[in-house]
Amino acid sequence: MAAIDITSARKSYGSVDVLHGVDLAIGDGEFVVLVGPSGCGKSTLLRMIAGLEEITSGEIAIGGRRVNDLPPKDRDIAMVFQSYALYPHMTVAENMSYSLKLRRTPKERITAAITVAAAKLGLDQLTERRPKALSGGQRQRVAMGRAIVRNPKAFLFDEPLSNLDARLREQMRVEIKKLHKDLGATSIYVTHDQIEAMTLADRIVAMNGGVVQQVGSPLDLYDRPANLFVAGFIGSPAMNMIPAIYRLVDGTGVAAVAGGHHLPLAGPFSIPDGTAVVIGVRPEHVTVSPPGSGGLRTAVDLVEPTGFGSILHLGPFGQPVKAFTLDRALGRNGAAVDVTFDPAQLHVFTEADGRRMDPAA
Amino acid sequence: MRRNPVLTVLHRLAIGLYIAFALFPLYWLLKVSVTPNDLLYSEGVRMWPSRTSFEHYAFVIANSEFPRFFLNSFIVSGSTAVIVTLVAAVAGYALSRFAFRGKYWITALMLLTQMFPLVMLIAPMFKILSPLGLTNSLTGLIVVYTAFNVPFATFLMQSFFDGIPRDLEEAAMIDGATRFVAFRQIILPLTLPGIAATLGFVFTAAWSELLFALMLISGNAAATFPVGLLSFVSKFSVDFGQMMAAGILALIPAALFFLLIQRYLVQGLTAGAVKG
Numbered sequence: 344m345a346a347i348d349i350t351s352a353r354k355s356y357g358s359v360d361v362l363h364g365v366d367l368a369i370g371d372g373e374f375v376v377l378v379g380p381s382g383c384g385k386s387t388l389l390r391m392i393a394g395l396e397e398i399t400s401g402e403i404a405i406g407g408r409r410v411n412d413l414p415p416k417d418r419d420i421a422m423v424f425q426s427y428a429l430y431p432h433m434t435v436a437e438n439m440s441y442s443l444k445l446r447r448t449p450k451e452r453i454t455a456a457i458t459v460a461a462a463k464l465g466l467d468q469l470t471e472r473r474p475k476a477l478s479g480g481q482r483q484r485v486a487m488g489r490a491i492v493r494n495p496k497a498f499l500f501d502e503p504l505s506n507l508d509a510r511l512r513e514q515m516r517v518e519i520k521k522l523h524k525d526l527g528a529t530s531i532y533v534t535h536d537q538i539e540a541m542t543l544a545d546r547i548v549a550m551n552g553g554v555v556q557q558v559g560s561p562l563d564l565y566d567r568p569a570n571l572f573v574a575g576f577i578g579s580p581a582m583n584m585i586p587a588i589y590r591l592v593d594g595t596g597v598a599a600v601a602g603g604h605h606l607p608l609a610g611p612f613s614i615p616d617g618t619a620v621v622i623g624v625r626p627e628h629v630t631v632s633p634p635g636s637g638g639l640r641t642a643v644d645l646v647e648p649t650g651f652g653s654i655l656h657l658g659p660f661g662q663p664v665k666a667f668t669l670d671r672a673l674g675r676n677g678a679a680v681d682v683t684f685d686p687a688q689l690h691v692f693t694e695a696d697g698r699r700m701d702p703a704a
Numbered sequence: 705m706r707r708n709p710v711l712t713v714l715h716r717l718a719i720g721l722y723i724a725f726a727l728f729p730l731y732w733l734l735k736v737s738v739t740p741n742d743l744l745y746s747e748g749v750r751m752w753p754s755r756t757s758f759e760h761y762a763f764v765i766a767n768s769e770f771p772r773f774f775l776n777s778f779i780v781s782g783s784t785a786v787i788v789t790l791v792a793a794v795a796g797y798a799l800s801r802f803a804f805r806g807k808y809w810i811t812a813l814m815l816l817t818q819m820f821p822l823v824m825l826i827a828p829m830f831k832i833l834s835p836l837g838l839t840n841s842l843t844g845l846i847v848v849y850t851a852f853n854v855p856f857a858t859f860l861m862q863s864f865f866d867g868i869p870r871d872l873e874e875a876a877m878i879d880g881a882t883r884f885v886a887f888r889q890i891i892l893p894l895t896l897p898g899i900a901a902t903l904g905f906v907f908t909a910a911w912s913e914l915l916f917a918l919m920l921i922s923g924n925a926a927a928t929f930p931v932g933l934l935s936f937v938s939k940f941s942v943d944f945g946q947m948m949a950a951g952i953l954a955l956i957p958a959a960l961f962f963l964l965i966q967r968y969l970v971q972g973l974t975a976g977a978v979k980g
Contacts, residue, residue, distance in 0.1 A: 428871035442879035
């Protein structure tokens, strides 16, 4: 196990910059998830840590040792690929033992390691099979087994669950989490799925366009997104974004939205009166109540029942707004409802650069 | 869903016709080779002679220089196939996996070499090989055949490597292999069908090549089998029976060779490497 330190790591292909200087310190035993849309540079960063991509500039250190110029084989890391990348001409046992054989581990030690790993992953009965005789989930486990047999300094996961169906993905997610709890290994996990990021991570690194947008615990990112990108990317259904103008009225801030409505905010902000802002509010923080309970009267345009609750598509002040409610009675198409917003749950972002604003103390 | 039986019959019939059409010349070769000389012109066109004999075979093996031609052909084709496949495997891997300066031009140049009619090159080739003492020698033929087959074989191998996911060698390198070990232990075993196909292709191409063999080789000592076949054509007659018998004999090594490699030609060895 080891800590991983990334210092102003850049990557360019010719004149195209893919990573614009990433700084990240990953603690020993930490589970860090790199999350972002396709092409944000998260996989590139992972491959740079693995040694599969050269580092254009900057430095990457594993366990205090600079690895920029070390080939992958000398970095002592294990990686699980999205495609699993199992060796098709080898059995499960041979796949898992390949790395140990290359390191000239004694036969008895290899057998012991395989037995332990296979038992841990429920592969005991399958060790003599070839990959093509395995199901997707089993292949995934073999890929994990190949990583854990050798007790590396760090585990790298490159979208390992993307090829599985929803149920299996959920199950493997739990297993990865358990495995991490058991082994306590430093892990870096790349995904575009924000649910995976939220559920697995000790810390999430949200990336976009080759730039780290925010680093923090899952709930940090959820409760206090640093900018519009993180606000929109984390959370499902996604946060509502309402364009507004910031006004200072009687010493407190309000958001003037379309239709002449004012939404009170959690205090005065240190931005000038009249600044264009975007108000972010999560669907579960849009309070919907039966008509007559007070608030903005609006009609339910569309209901998406999820079973657990319902997502209501509303149109207060002429803006599409989604609300999540547990009250099934409210979820009727065309029904009138009253909507209120809790000032404490309204996120304020400047429209100009999308940065989060906090109330002035 | 059950197929319409009429369609199935038509389907089989079409395949059968195609096979008959493709194999008929071979059948005719066999038929003439076992027809005794006295029946060859006297019986007219028949599907099978009224009497068969192996006299042509016996004559070819015992009294002609064919055993020597065979051996020459075998040396030339075998060496060419092995050398070309080795070079093509390494070059194809490089073209498939690495980005390097001049890659585009190397590819273009290799393609360009495939565009010349061979006849154009005979005189210059002779001019080059003659002072080196490589005319009239098997080594010379091997050099020429290798030069001509490497480009196409390289493209062939490149396409096989392209079909193997990069993830596999990356996984191997993370597992602790150098690029070369990953190539040898992971990629090469998966490319066996490609290697077999390339070997077979180059072997048969060299085995049946006539033009250069004819131009570069003059004596019988270094003649290959296609050149030898021509010796049955004399000024006044063609000895069809012996020619066909020699032809049948010449088919044997090529057929054996494919029998040997056909196991690797089967597809689907990479199934299961990645989700599929």
